[in-house]
Amino acid sequence: MAKFTKKRGKASPAVSTASLPDIIFMLLFFFMMVTVLRDSDLKLQxxxxxxxxxxxxxxxxxxxxxxxxxxxxxxxxxxxxSPRIQLGDKISTVDDIPLFLEQHKVKLPDNKRDRITSSLRVDGEVTMGIVQDVKTKLRKSNQLKINYSAGKRAQALE
Structure with a gap:
């Protein structure tokens, strides 16, 4: 009597790609939600x-x-x-700086408020008069942490 044996597949089954579009869309929505876009539209050079x-x-x-x-x-x-000051998305005057600082301070928790830094991004062609006015208004508003933004210079090879 002959024995009938079933041939069992030794190869593994194919990977199902049916859920691949779902995974891709979930990743797309995740990155759309967590990505932070530029806060302000730059109106100045x-x-x-x-x-x-x-x-x-x-x-x-x-x-x-x-x-x-x-x-x-x-x-x-x-x-x-003439040179202007931009705070957030709008062109402002020096007198608007205290309100701008206070609006930013309100959004932060109390324990981080003393670590706020004001970063001055100043065009290289602007005279120091308007910069000095801004610094004076920041000092009067008790904003003492200030830095100047700069671009990275390519170092010359020796």
Whole structure:
């Protein structure tokens, strides 16, 4: 009598790709939710000076960015060509700085408020008069942590 044996497949079954689109869309939605886009639309031309000795700011949420420069071509009809100050998304004056600082301070927890830094992004062609006015207003507003933003200079090979 002959014995009938079933041939069992020695190969593993194919990997199902039916759930692959679901995984891709879940990743897409995840990255859409956690990505932080630029906070403000830059209305000024700011070409920061270059430097070789730079330190990176650790917590970006504790930084107030104050832009100082000349308006871009599309905003020159409205704001002129003289240097201006941009706080957040709008062109402002020196007198608006305390309110800007307070609005940022309110969003943070109490234990982090003393670590807020104001970062001045100043165009290299701007005179120091407007920068000094901003620094004076920051000092009067009790914002004593200030830094100047700069771009990284390519080091010359020796």
């Amino acid at each position: 700011v070409n920061t000076p270059e430097a070789t000795q730079l330190t990176k700011l650790e917590e970006k949420s504790l930084v107030n960015y104050i832009y100082i420069g000349r308006p871009t071509k599309q905003y020159q009809a409205v704001y002129g060509t």
